[in-house]
Amino acid sequence: MKQNSFPLPKSRQEIRSFEPYIPGKSIDEIKKKYNLKSVIKLASNENPLGSSKKIVKNINSIAKNIYRYPESSSLILRKKIAQRYNVKIEQVIIGCGTDELIEIIAKTYLSKEDNIVVSKHAFIRYKMSGELMGCSVIEVPMKNFTHDLYSMSGYVNNRTKIIFIANPNNPTGTYNTHKDILQFLSILFKKNFYPIVVIDEAYYEYAIREKNYADSLKLLKYYPNIIILRTFSKVYGLAGLRVGYGISRKEIISELDRVRPPFNVTSFGQYLASNAFEDTAHIKKSVNLVIREKEFLYQQLEIMGLNYVKTAGNFILVNVTPYRGKQIFLELLKLGIIVRAMDEYELPYHFRVTISTHKENIAFLNSLEKVLKKIQI
């Protein structure tokens, strides 16, 4: 029998509407395709300064031992995180990126009869995690590109298992204040609903500079069914290593731990993330760069007559109406600038750009100006 006529088992119904993740072309592929000398990638909210230079100290001792499985629970890293945030080590879980933690949370809690509540335009992995488990996904419209928590609370019912709040949200960059979230939680209390509330703080280090940004660790004391998610992929500059962490009450972490694959974080991941966590000077420098450069980008986008959403993260959602974000993305690509079109987020007239170094931001702005001139003719 030929390979392609061999009977194919049916995949689960739930995953058939999933679009496989289509990664952007690599920098090398784009260079080749458009005959470019240099390409600037501003598509995935990585840290343009890279990771701390200090993290590779004694790396040989790790390299020597890679024939062994890694420490199963990422103990040293969990200890450091627990110490910094004044929580117990049993309250911390490490994932292969926060992406894995989102999936572990869904697998731990969701059955077909449950629902999850998310915002429209929220980080897409939440919705996908619910769909993966075959449960209903209640999508609530945003208000001014921000999670409308009051409205979301109205959709919570006795079948709601998880509410996902990205704070700040990717791709809109907006955030919810401490008061906003507190009010939301107190409505749940009043209604006698106690679902899991995931507060995804992938951009935490940037957002804590914002006025009244929610103090999620304090909220955890008030409402213990919160899971806080943070990552080493953004400001720590370790996206390629895939390390993220979650903090919650210990009973929830131990449930998640039943589902977590035993060796989900590599030895290098654990070691380098532990070292990166200590280099607070590098984090400060990286955040300062973004704070400075975002004002510059706002100013220049305004001069170009473009609307944008103010961001608490390291990226900006730019409105290019009447042009489609995808068209701008494709034209920028030809000039060696990679941004992210937003069709999958149902924002077809926007694109998202990562805030980078001054030099790269200028290159982006110059290219954007050229593209807009070209398509206006």
Ligand SMILES: Cc1ncc(COP(=O)(O)O)c(C=O)c1O
């Ligand atoms: C809001 C948000 N959460 C989670 C993630 C996943 O991050 P990682 O899996 O790299 O930790 C991202 C990545 O872009 C994000 O923007």
